[in-house]
Every structure is written in C-alpha cells, then in structure tokens.
Amino acid sequence: MTRERRLSWINGLLLPFLNVLTAFIATAIVFILIGVDPIKATKILIYGALGYDEGLGYTLYYATNFVFTGLAVAVAFHAGLFNIGGEGQAYVGGLGTALVALYLNPALSAWIVIPLAISGGLLFGALWAIIPAYLQAYRGSHIVITTIMFNFLASALMVYVLVNVLREVGEMSPESADFIKASWLPFVHDVFASFGYKIAKSPLNLSILVALFFSGLVWFFLWHTRWGFAIRAVGKSNDAAVYGGINPKKIIIITMCISGALAGLVGINELMGVQHRLFLNFNYGYGFGGIAVALMGRNHPVGILIAAFLFGILYQGGAELDFELQNVSRDIVVVMQGLVILFCGGLEYLYRPILIRFLAPIEATE
Amino acid sequence: MSDIFINTVLTLDASVRVCIPLIFASMAGLFAERSGVVDIGLEGKLLMSAFIAASAAVVFGSPWIGLLAGIFASSVLAMVHGFASITYKGNQIVSGVAINILAAGLTMILSLAWFRKAGITPTLKNDQRFLSIDLPGIELMDHVPILGVIYRELISGHNILVYLAFAIVPMVWWVVFKTRFGLRLRAVGENPKAVDTAGISVESLRYKALLIGGILCGIGGVYLSTAYNAQFVKDMTAGSGFIALAALIFGKWHPYKVLAACFLFAFLDAISIRLQGIIIPGIGEIPVQLIEATPYILTIILLAGFIGKAVPPKASAQPYIKEL
Numbered sequence: 260m261t262r263e264r265r266l267s268w269i270n271g272l273l274l275p276f277l278n279v280l281t282a283f284i285a286t287a288i289v290f291i292l293i294g295v296d297p298i299k300a301t302k303i304l305i306y307g308a309l310g311y312d313e314g315l316g317y318t319l320y321y322a323t324n325f326v327f328t329g330l331a332v333a334v335a336f337h338a339g340l341f342n343i344g345g346e347g348q349a350y351v352g353g354l355g356t357a358l359v360a361l362y363l364n365p366a367l368s369a370w371i372v373i374p375l376a377i378s379g380g381l382l383f384g385a386l387w388a389i390i391p392a393y394l395q396a397y398r399g400s401h402i403v404i405t406t407i408m409f410n411f412l413a414s415a416l417m418v419y420v421l422v423n424v425l426r427e428v429g430e431m432s433p434e435s436a437d438f439i440k441a442s443w444l445p446f447v448h449d450v451f452a453s454f455g456y457k458i459a460k461s462p463l464n465l466s467i468l469v470a471l472f473f474s475g476l477v478w479f480f481l482w483h484t485r486w487g488f489a490i491r492a493v494g495k496s497n498d499a500a501v502y503g504g505i506n507p508k509k510i511i512i513i514t515m516c517i518s519g520a521l522a523g524l525v526g527i528n529e530l531m532g533v534q535h536r537l538f539l540n541f542n543y544g545y546g547f548g549g550i551a552v553a554l555m556g557r558n559h560p561v562g563i564l565i566a567a568f569l570f571g572i573l574y575q576g577g578a579e580l581d582f583e584l585q586n587v588s589r590d591i592v593v594v595m596q597g598l599v600i601l602f603c604g605g606l607e608y609l610y611r612p613i614l615i616r617f618l619a620p621i622e623a624t625e
Numbered sequence: 626m627s628d629i630f631i632n633t634v635l636t637l638d639a640s641v642r643v644c645i646p647l648i649f650a651s652m653a654g655l656f657a658e659r660s661g662v663v664d665i666g667l668e669g670k671l672l673m674s675a676f677i678a679a680s681a682a683v684v685f686g687s688p689w690i691g692l693l694a695g696i697f698a699s700s701v702l703a704m705v706h707g708f709a710s711i712t713y714k715g716n717q718i719v720s721g722v723a724i725n726i727l728a729a730g731l732t733m734i735l736s737l738a739w740f741r742k743a744g745i746t747p748t749l750k751n752d753q754r755f756l757s758i759d760l761p762g763i764e765l766m767d768h769v770p771i772l773g774v775i776y777r778e779l780i781s782g783h784n785i786l787v788y789l790a791f792a793i794v795p796m797v798w799w800v801v802f803k804t805r806f807g808l809r810l811r812a813v814g815e816n817p818k819a820v821d822t823a824g825i826s827v828e829s830l831r832y833k834a835l836l837i838g839g840i841l842c843g844i845g846g847v848y849l850s851t852a853y854n855a856q857f858v859k860d861m862t863a864g865s866g867f868i869a870l871a872a873l874i875f876g877k878w879h880p881y882k883v884l885a886a887c888f889l890f891a892f893l894d895a896i897s898i899r900l901q902g903i904i905i906p907g908i909g910e911i912p913v914q915l916i917e918a919t920p921y922i923l924t925i926i927l928l929a930g931f932i933g934k935a936v937p938p939k940a941s942a943q944p945y946i947k948e949l
Contacts, residue, residue: 289731293738341718343665390925400928401937403665403718404874407867408921415914423912547726554719588743590733597727605709605720 307579316461322571328549344406346546352523355383384523649845668866674846703839
C-alpha cells in the first residue's frame with residue numbers, strides 16, 4: 260500500500276470509526292451511571308428499531324429527516340461554512356410546503372401538486388438561509404451567529420403565523436387546516452398493499468425516495484459539476500479559489516441557498532407524508548441532529564445515509580427503551596447525539612497523536 | 626400618574642430579575658471570546674448548572690451546596706470545551722454545539738434516574754433556595770415620595786445572586802482592562818502568536834479564561850433554578866445563553882456595554898408580557914412574537930454593520946497552532 264493510500268484509509272475510515280466507537284463507549288458509561296445494563300439496553304434498542312416491520316418503518320421514517328438535514332449541513336461544510344440554522348430553515352421550509360398544500364386548487368392532479376409543494380419547501384428553506392448568507396458574504400457577519408439568530412426568528416415567525424394567520428376560526432390549538440388530498444405523499448404500507456403485499460402500518464412514506472434522490476443529486480452536484488467544484492475549492496482555500504477565478508461571495512450565497520433548501524425538505528416527510536397539516540415544532544431537533552449526522556458521515560452522501568440510518572435506529576430504539584425500561588427515557592438519544600458531535604466533531608483529532616506515534620516506526624522502515 | 630409610575634417600576638424590577646442569568650452568561654462569554662475561544666455552549670452550561678444546583682440543593686438541603694455543585698458542573702463542561710478546542714484544536718463551534726445538546730439530554734436522563742421524573746426536580750423548600758433580602762431602612766424610605774417606591778420595589782427585595790451579578794460587572798471590567806492577566810487575555814484573543822513569542826502560554830491563558838467563564842455561567846444557572854424559580858424544569862434556560870451571546874456582540878465585548886445590552890434585552894422580555902393584547906393608538910396591536918424577536922433582530926442589524934460595527938477579537942474561533 261502506498262503512503263497516500265494508507266493515509267486516506269486512516270483519515271477516511273479508521274479515525275472516524277474510532278471516534279464513533281468512543282461516543283458509543285461514553286454512552287454505555289452513561290447507561291451504567293443511571294443503573295441500566297448497556298448490553299440489555301442495546302438489545303432492546305436494536306430489536307425495537309429493526310426487529311419487526313413497524314419498528315423498521317419508524318426507523319426509516321426518522322432516518323429520512325436526518326438525511327435532509329445531514330445533507331444540508333454537509334453541503335455548507337464543503338464550502339467551509341457552518342450552517343447551524345437547519346432547525347429554522349426546516350421550520351420555514353415547512354411553511355412553504357404548507358402554503359402550497361393548503362391553497363392549491365384541490366382538483367389538481369397529485370403529479371402537479373406534489374412537485375409544487377416540494378418546491379415550496381425548497382424555496383422557503385433557501386429564502387431563510389439567504390439573509391445570513393448575504394450578511395456573511397458581503398457584510399462579514401459570522402454565519403454561525405446569524406443562523407442561530409435566524410433559528411429564533413423562525414420560531415417566533417411560525418408561532419405568529421400559526422396562531423394569527425393559519426389557525427382555523429374556532430380552533431384552539433395552533434395548527435393549520437388539513438392539506439388538500441392531492442398533496443399527501445402515499446404511505447409505504449399503502450403502496451405495498453396496492454401491489455398485494457401486506458406490511459405493518461408505519462409513518463414511513465415516499466419521502467424516503469425523495470431523500471435518496473437528493474442524496475444522489477448532492478453527490479453528483481458536489482463532485483461532478485462546475486459549481487460543486489467551486490464550492491469545494493472555496494472550502495479548501497479561499498485564496499486559491501479567488502486565484503482560480505471563482506467569486507467566493509457568490510459561492511457562499513449559492514451554497515447556503517442549497518443548504519437551506521435541503522433542510523427545508525424536512526416538511527415533506529413530516530407534513531406531506533404523515534401529519535397532512537402544519538403545526539408547531541414539527542422540526543424539533545432534526546436541524547441539530549443533522550450536524551451530528553453530517554459529522555459522522557464525513558460530509559459524504561453515502562456516509563450521511565449510513566449515519567442517518569443509525570440515528571433513525573437510535574430514535575426509534577430510544578422510543579422502545581422508553582417503553583420497556585423505567586429509568587431511561589428517549590432523551591438518551593439526545594445525549595448520544597451530543598457525544599457523537601463531541602467525539603466526531605470537536606474531538607475529531609483525539610486519536611491522531613497516538614496513530615502518528617504508532618505509524619512512525621512503519622514509515623521509518625519504508 | 627402614580628399607576629404608570631408604579632407599573633414602570635415593576636416592569637424594571639421584572640427586567641432586573643430576567644437580566645441576571647444574561648449578565649452571568651455574557652460575562653462568561655466575554656472571558657472566552659476575549660481569549661480567542663468562541664463559546665456557543667453558554668446555553669448548555671447554564672442549563673446543566675441549573676439542574677445540578679437544584680438537585681444538590683434538594684438532596685443536601687442547602688442552596689450554598691447547590692451553588693458549588695452548579696459551578697462545578699458548568700466548569701466541567703467548560704473544561705470539556707477547552708479540552709476539545711484548545712488541547713485538540715478542534716472546531717470550537719462544533720464542541721460548543723455538542724455541549725448544548727449534551728446538557729439538554731443529560732438533564733433529562735439524570736432527572737429521571739435520580740428523581741423518577743424526566744426533566745423536573747422536586748420543588749425546593751425555602752431554606753433550600755436563595756431568598757430575597759430586604760435591605761435595611763425600607764420603613765424610613767417609605768415616607769419619601771417616588772424614591773421610597775423605587776427603593777422598596779427596585780433596589781431592595783432581591784436575592785444575593787442579583788446583587789452579586791451587578792457587583793461582578795465592574796470586577797470583570799477591572800480584571801480585563803486593569804490587570805496583567807487582563808492585558809494578556811486581550812492580547813491572546815487578538816494575536817496569540819505575539820503572546821506566545823513573549824514566552825506566555827496561549828493554552829494556559831485560554832484554559833483560565835474558560836474556567837472563569839465556567840464559574841460565571843454556573844452562577845447564572847444556579848440563579849435560574851434556586852433563586853428565580855424553586856426547581857429545575859426542562860429547558861428552563863429557554864435560549865438565555867444565546868441571548869447572552871447576542872448581548873455580548875451587541876455590547877461589543879465590553880463589560881459595561883454588555884451589561885446595558887443585557888438589560889435592554891431583559892427589558893424587552895419584561896414588556897413583551899405586559900404588552901400582550903394592548904392596542905397602541907395609531908399602530909394597533911404589536912405581536913408578542915415581534916417583541917420577543919427584537920433582541921435577535923437588533924443583533925443581526927448590528928452584526929451587519931448598519932448601526933455601528935461589531936468587530937470580534939481577531940483570533941476568535943481559531944485554534945492556536947504553534948509553529949515549530
């Protein structure tokens with residue numbers, strides 16, 4: 260094995276694997292501290308998430324959201340931007356989806372309504388990212404701070420819209436009317452049933468295909484288009500990009516719009532797929548979960564699909580733990596998310612000094 | 626007249642109460658950012674400290690033990706942040722996010738394990754809390770018009786942590802601008818290489834700054850659960866850590882200006898509750914959400930450089946890598 264090849268294996272697979280492993284060990288320690296056998300908990304978790312039809316359906320349904328927000332964070336990372344505003348972009352994206360799905364003529368065919376409603380999510384998500392992007396590119400305000408502020412603005416805006424505008428007359432709870440039927444994405448169990456296969460009911464819907472489609476698109480876009488190259492160039496070295504004739508300001512805006520648009524797709528799964536109406540906090544936690552997914556998946560669509568599936572398992576398995584064990588709630592998943600972000604992100608270089616020391620004698624003999 | 630006056634005094638009084646965690650957290654952030662470490666994790670440290678303080682106060686029956694425990698918990702998180710971002714030169718923002726999420730999860734898991742209820746601790750009895758103190762001379766002052774009310778409602782009748790918060794701001798100013806440590810702190814945030822060349826350890830300075838931040842943030846959290854409220858409840862910080870971050874930027878990393886920003890944001894919070902449903906002539910009803918969003922909007926406008934310019938310490942968010 261050549262030196263470059265070995266290093267790329269170590270950086271690309273061995274180090275991330277060690278980091279994830281450390282996060283899991285830390286979670287196991289938390290389990291032991293609260294008096295739960297980590298092996299028993301893992302068994303319950305895995306059975307709950309993968310052991311039967313319905314559990315698997317839920318797992319994939321949660322994973323779908325994480326694919327969207329994970330891709331969103333990853334695209335921004337490639338341009339060297341940290342989009343911490345996925346939470347807000349997902350929220351406002353849902354509003355875009357809802358507006359289309361509420362007010363389009365109910366007589367239209369689903370083939371027209373569904374693409375339009377998806378576009379609504381993409382558009383509103385991108386719009387919510389464009390101001391922080393502009394401020395970063397042209398006014399030098401740090402994108403992390405502005406996107407945090409925009410998360411809070413999104414939640415204020417959505418409360419206002421749901422309470423004062425979209426809430427139906429005479430309704431108490433702040434939620435919209437039902438979407439028109441044509442905008443409903445079919446459930447996977449219904450699709451299977453129409454082909455004669457019977458599987459258990461779950462919220463899993465065709466959004467998962469949308470998620471796979473966009474994963475492929477992001478891969479193609481980042482590594483096989485001119486813009487994708489420009490985005491990665493800006494992320495690697497701003498000066499080199501300028502020298503190569505790329506305008507980083509423009510790239511920042513484009514990247515953030517794409518990132519926001521991807522986050523805006525969470526509403527497809529949650530609203531068009533399952534609830535068929537807009538309600539408060541449907542996006543809760545997925546934006547931040549996306550950070551963990553992107554870090555764990557090394558910002559590559561394939562890695563993100565794997566990481567999103569893993570987080571889907573944790574979400575669904577966590578619900579099962581909640582149900583089976585008295586002294587654990589599903590918030591253990593949140594702890595785990597934090598640990599994954601800590602060890603795969605903040606402490607990503609934890610094992611590098613040890614590996615360098617370990618590799619030095621091998622390098623010397625070559 | 627007297628009605629408006631008393632209402633104003635009461636609103637100001639409410640602002641003071643809301644302001645305290647913001648002051649502690651933003652002063653914590655001030656130390657971190659002046660040393661060149663961005664601290665997104667203020668929210669998480671406040672939350673963790675609030676939970677641990679309430680738990681310790683219930684178990685050991687004393688708010689002072691709660692105070693120590695809260696400070697300890699927050700400092701541990703600060704050191705985790707330091708370990709990742711100073712020693713291992715990781716991304717400071719990522720480790721800050723990790724701390725926030727970790728705190729949100731751990732408070733839920735630990736409360737369930739310790740008290741059998743997720744996200745809530747038992748209610749604190751009066752001797753387990755920091756109670757308000759009546760300053761001497763209220764009866765005497767009562768006879769004085771206007772000042773009497775101000776003294777009774779606004780100045781007296783707060784708990785000790787409130788007075789501590791207001792005492793700490795000049796102390797922070799003194800440390801940052803008038804001591805050798807403060808000079809080095811500011812230097813390391815602007816130009817760590819120069820500090821390193823002078824033979825002073827960048828790492829140790831940044832660790833010290835984060836530790837002070839951890840302690841301050843800890844006190845802020847303790848205030849929330851053992852003084853302002855009488856228990857910990859899920860997500861009780863409700864974004865205070867981020868508002869403190871906004872105040873830090875709005876006050877341009879200067880203790881007195883940051884204090885003013887904290888008070889402004891707290892005042893907006895206090896009037897947003899009072900303005901609910903009130904129709905202002907000529908404008909109509911102001912949506913509560915708009916007032917709640919004002920701190921964020923103001924900070925964004927400031928950051929954009931439309932009303933003055935907020936320039937952070939130059940080395941902020943950059944890990945210092947020594948050249949060999």
